Amino acid sequence: MIFDYETLKFIWWLLIGVLLIGFAITDGMDMGVAILLRLVGKTDIERRTVINTIGAHWDGNQVWFITAGGALFAAWPMVYAAAFSGFYFAMMLVLFALFLRPLAFDYRSKLESAKWRNNWDWALLVGSIVPALIFGVAFGNVLQGVPFNIDNFMRITYQGSFFGLLNPFALVAGVISVAMLVGHAGMWLQLRTDAEVAQRSAQFGRYALILFIVLFAAAGFWVANMDGYQVVSMSDTQSYANPLAKVVTTSSGAWLDNYTKMPLTMAFPALALVMATMAIIFSVINKPALGLASTSLMLVGVIMTAGTAMFPFVMPSSNNPNISLTMWDAVSSHLTLNVMFIVAIILVPIILIYTTWCYVKMWRKVTKDEIENNTHGSY
Amino acid sequence: MIDEAFVDLSRLQFAITALFHFLFVPLTLGMTWILVIMESVYVMTGREIYRDMTKFWGKLFGINFAVGVATGLTMEFEFGTNWSYYSHYVGDVFGAPLAIEGLMAFFLESTFVGMFFLGWQRLSKRQHLGATFLMAIGTNLSALWILIANGWMQNPVGAEFNYQTMRMEMTSFAELVFNPVAQVKFIHTVSAGYVAASMFVLGISSWYILKGRDLAFAKRSFSVASGFGLASILCVILLGDESGYEVGEVQKVKLATIEAEWHTEEAPAAFTAIGIPDSDEQVTHAAVKIPYALGLIATRSLDEQVTGISDLEKKHEVRIRNGMIAYKYLEKLRNGEDTPANIAKFDTLKDDLGYGLLLKRYTPNVVDATEEQIQQAVKDSFPRVGPMFWSFRIMVGCGVIMLVVFALSFYYNAHRVIEQKRWLLKAALWSIPLPWVAIEFGWIVAEYGRQPWAISEVLPTFLATSSLTVNDLLLSITGFVIFYIILAVIEGWLMLKFVKQGPSSLHTGKYYFELEKTDKQLNQGAQS
Numbered sequence: 023m024i025f026d027y028e029t030l031k032f033i034w035w036l037l038i039g040v041l042l043i044g045f046a047i048t049d050g051m052d053m054g055v056a057i058l059l060r061l062v063g064k065t066d067i068e069r070r071t072v073i074n075t076i077g078a079h080w081d082g083n084q085v086w087f088i089t090a091g092g093a094l095f096a097a098w099p100m101v102y103a104a105a106f107s108g109f110y111f112a113m114m115l116v117l118f119a120l121f122l123r124p125l126a127f128d129y130r131s132k133l134e135s136a137k138w139r140n141n142w143d144w145a146l147l148v149g150s151i152v153p154a155l156i157f158g159v160a161f162g163n164v165l166q167g168v169p170f171n172i173d174n175f176m177r178i179t180y181q182g183s184f185f186g187l188l189n190p191f192a193l194v195a196g197v198i199s200v201a202m203l204v205g206h207a208g209m210w211l212q213l214r215t216d217a218e219v220a221q222r223s224a225q226f227g228r229y230a231l232i233l234f235i236v237l238f239a240a241a242g243f244w245v246a247n248m249d250g251y252q253v254v255s256m257s258d259t260q261s262y263a264n265p266l267a268k269v270v271t272t273s274s275g276a277w278l279d280n281y282t283k284m285p286l287t288m289a290f291p292a293l294a295l296v297m298a299t300m301a302i303i304f305s306v307i308n309k310p311a312l313g314l315a316s317t318s319l320m321l322v323g324v325i326m327t328a329g330t331a332m333f334p335f336v337m338p339s340s341n342n343p344n345i346s347l348t349m350w351d352a353v354s355s356h357l358t359l360n361v362m363f364i365v366a367i368i369l370v371p372i373i374l375i376y377t378t379w380c381y382v383k384m385w386r387k388v389t390k391d392e393i394e395n396n397t398h399g400s401y
Numbered sequence: 402m403i404d405e406a407f408v409d410l411s412r413l414q415f416a417i418t419a420l421f422h423f424l425f426v427p428l429t430l431g432m433t434w435i436l437v438i439m440e441s442v443y444v445m446t447g448r449e450i451y452r453d454m455t456k457f458w459g460k461l462f463g464i465n466f467a468v469g470v471a472t473g474l475t476m477e478f479e480f481g482t483n484w485s486y487y488s489h490y491v492g493d494v495f496g497a498p499l500a501i502e503g504l505m506a507f508f509l510e511s512t513f514v515g516m517f518f519l520g521w522q523r524l525s526k527r528q529h530l531g532a533t534f535l536m537a538i539g540t541n542l543s544a545l546w547i548l549i550a551n552g553w554m555q556n557p558v559g560a561e562f563n564y565q566t567m568r569m570e571m572t573s574f575a576e577l578v579f580n581p582v583a584q585v586k587f588i589h590t591v592s593a594g595y596v597a598a599s600m601f602v603l604g605i606s607s608w609y610i611l612k613g614r615d616l617a618f619a620k621r622s623f624s625v626a627s628g629f630g631l632a633s634i635l636c637v638i639l640l641g642d643e644s645g646y647e648v649g650e651v652q653k654v655k656l657a658t659i660e661a662e663w664h665t666e667e668a669p670a671a672f673t674a675i676g677i678p679d680s681d682e683q684v685t686h687a688a689v690k691i692p693y694a695l696g697l698i699a700t701r702s703l704d705e706q707v708t709g710i711s712d713l714e715k716k717h718e719v720r721i722r723n724g725m726i727a728y729k730y731l732e733k734l735r736n737g738e739d740t741p742a743n744i745a746k747f748d749t750l751k752d753d754l755g756y757g758l759l760l761k762r763y764t765p766n767v768v769d770a771t772e773e774q775i776q777q778a779v780k781d782s783f784p785r786v787g788p789m790f791w792s793f794r795i796m797v798g799c800g801v802i803m804l805v806v807f808a809l810s811f812y813y814n815a816h817r818v819i820e821q822k823r824w825l826l827k828a829a830l831w832s833i834p835l836p837w838v839a840i841e842f843g844w845i846v847a848e849y850g851r852q853p854w855a856i857s858e859v860l861p862t863f864l865a866t867s868s869l870t871v872n873d874l875l876l877s878i879t880g881f882v883i884f885y886i887i888l889a890v891i892e893g894w895l896m897l898k899f900v901k902q903g904p905s906s907l908h909t910g911k912y913y914f915e916l917e918k919t920d921k922q923l924n925q926g927a928q929s
Contacts, residue, residue, distance in 0.1 A: 078516060082514075096497045099492020103489045128464065178867075
């Protein structure tokens with residue numbers, strides 16, 4: 023083994039973070055684009071320019087989401103089991119919504135009918151806004167603790183309800199999720215489309231970023247006054263994974279403890295807010311490439327902010343805080359983490375290389391002329 | 402206690418979503434290679450008709466692919482949503498191939514599928530062919546990793562139970578990857594996918610030839626499909642996954658139930674070609690037997706035995722009794738009595754723990770099972786013979802018909818007389834559903850045949866579920882059924898529309914529906 027168990031557990035916490043960041047920057051962007059589609063594209067040809075900016079990439083981008091699911095299964099099986107069975111109906115809604123997108127992308131422009139295309143545009147909107155919202159809502163609930171229990175034979179029981187998920191803080195988290203992705207997508211479309219479509223995208227993107235800044239800051243104050251979780255004692259982090267052997271307390275503001283202990287980590291929320299502001303400025307002075315880089319870093323900041331606040335928790339239990347799932351004790355065995363680490367460090371760079379090649383090859387401003395000249399070869 | 406209705410609904414939902422997803426996967430597996438073949442000819446010869454073939458069959462591939470992607474999402478998350486105890490119990494082993502599938506296969510396939518569809522104008526000819534090739538590699542690698550995961554469910558090697566974490570943990574990644582059951586399943590399944598795609602192209606091309614449309618286009622497509630299809634069906638039949646049925650206990654159970662081999666026969670056993678299995682009497686009525694055939698198919702030898710159901714039952718009973726003791730010690734260990742003596746005792750029996758867990762269906766404590774409950778659990782350790790026997794024969798029957806269709810198609814095509822063999826063209830057209838019938842029944846043989854286990858000999862299916870309710874499941878099944886029907890209707894309608902248009906849907910101006918009446922006659926005459 024290259025690393026000891028404790029180090030690998032930490033590396034996997036980072037790797038899951040990398041996958042979530044990859045998911046937000048790529049697939050999240052596609053969701054933002056689809057949410058903006060009807061707002062920034064007034065005519066069919068305008069909408070086609072919007073869709074074709076991501077036409078060749080949406081499927082590859084979606085794999086970040088699928089792989090995050092697979093990696094969760096392999097590295098944190100307890101989390102995979104508890105989160106998806108606990109948030110059962112939320113997850114079903116996400117799946118049903120996501121069914122719409124592959125068909126919409128591929129089928130929409132295959133027929134001339136305006137009604138057909140308009141319906142698929144709605145499908146793209148629903149298929150994107152529902153998952154974006156639910157991911158935020160789910161995360162908002164995780165921060166507040168999830169009502170589940172684990173028995174001595176490690177069977178997980180969820181004791182909440184679907185409607186319990188829709189509490190005020192979680193809904194704000196949901197809106198933050200949508201706003202940040204729409205802001206990010208606005209920068210992308212400003213960069214990759216032209217004329218009115220680019221202008222409208224920039225405008226809506228900036229509105230979304232302003233909303234994001236306000237709500238993200240507000241959520242920060244909210245969290246400061248919310249019950250957070252703290253580990254009082256747990257078994258050796260080098261030893262086998264057992265989420266049943268620790269003592270956890272909750273206290274108001276405990277989610278900010280890590281920031282007080284390690285003030286440097288304050289850089290993450292700062293990064294999110296500063297980059298969102300920078301993106302707005304870059305968008306105004308018409309430097310959308312820098313705007314897109316800024317929103318990408320903003321997404322890094324958001325995910326790291328959340329991860330740092332909760333560390334080492336991944337899924338706290340509000341029913342029985344002692345059995346909360348953490349990145350130390352809800353993980354796979356040393357061997358599995360090691361094998362998967364080797365696989366990941368070989369494959370992730372390769373993936374980044376060929377994905378970049380594809381983006382480079384397809385890079386251009388998608389214009390109305392282009393679509394009109396290649397009407398049967400475009401989405 | 403175990404809620405049987407809830408368990409059945411959980412299984413039903415998984416079966417619906419998996420069988421539906423697998424309507425779209427085989428075509429993708431094979432079509433990508435057919436596209437590689439067609440595009441390679443285009444790049445080598447520069448003849449535009451091969452580019453048009455790649456684009457047109459690519460369009461149909463795309464219509465199918467979209468639904469495959471959509472329904473595949475369900476599969477990645479359904480273990481967590483509906484089989485959460487399974488996810489915990491085996492995630493340490495089973496999760497790895499799934500994650501690798503994402504990293505190694507899905508990224509490759511999905512990234513280059515976008516380049517395949519939209520990269521025609523932005524990539525050079527060779528680059529585009531490279532993209533098509535990588536898409537095909539990615540697609541087939543995904544089959545490899547998912548079958549390594551599935552092969553482990555059939556024959557769980559390279560893993561061991563750990564009482565401290567209360568789950569199976571990986572002991573050897575190499576054993577997991579080189580699991581013989583996974584290897585044969587991979588070859589069998591991808592070849593079946595190639596057959597499905599070949600039959601699809603063969604059948605539709607036949608229809609164009611019958612209609613006398615776009616003959617040059619249709620006949621070239623027919624050639625590719627008949628050659629690739631014949632090679633693939635031979636591969637499916639000769640490398641059928643029976644050879645994997647001698648490895649592992651549950652595979653033996655499958656073989657015995659497929660053959661309705663109630664009692665062990667002297668080697669080499671006869672193959673029951675057809676008959677009426679009777680589970681109560683443990684006999685097969687009106688059986689037509691082919692001497693030696695089973696021994697040859699299953700063991701590839703004349704002197705190895707195929708174990709019959711009654712002998713397997715005796716073995717299972719012993720293991721269930723051992724499993725009860727294993728369970729007793731597991732409880733001690735979980736309750737803090739982890740003395741070296743208890744650990745040692747548990748370690749000697751833990752391979753039978755799964756058999757002990759079969760009793761959970763009747764008594765939550767396992768150790769207090771009555772003699773009657775033990776006998777019941779022995780009966781439970783087999784899938785029902787009827788569905789196994791018939792599913793297998795339907796699959797094989799479809800395979801044999803397809804072999805004949807491909808062989809004749811290949812023969813007459815090679816002799817350039819395929820146009821005159823209208824009966825064969827009709828047969829090819831009507832054979833389009835056969836690969837799908839065979840594949841779905843093959844899935845039933847493999848997965849229903851694994852029952853009562855989720856993980857063979859390790860984790861019974863009824864224990865593997867999430868802690869949900871019957872109502873939760875009724876609601877989600879309703880959702881899946883509604884959505885999947887909508888997807889299927891749209892997909893089928895669009896597919897038919899494009900099949901009917903044929904290559905005219907490419908808008909090149911060269912094909913049937915784009916031509917004037919006189920040109921149409923020319924199109925038929927000149928190209929034939």
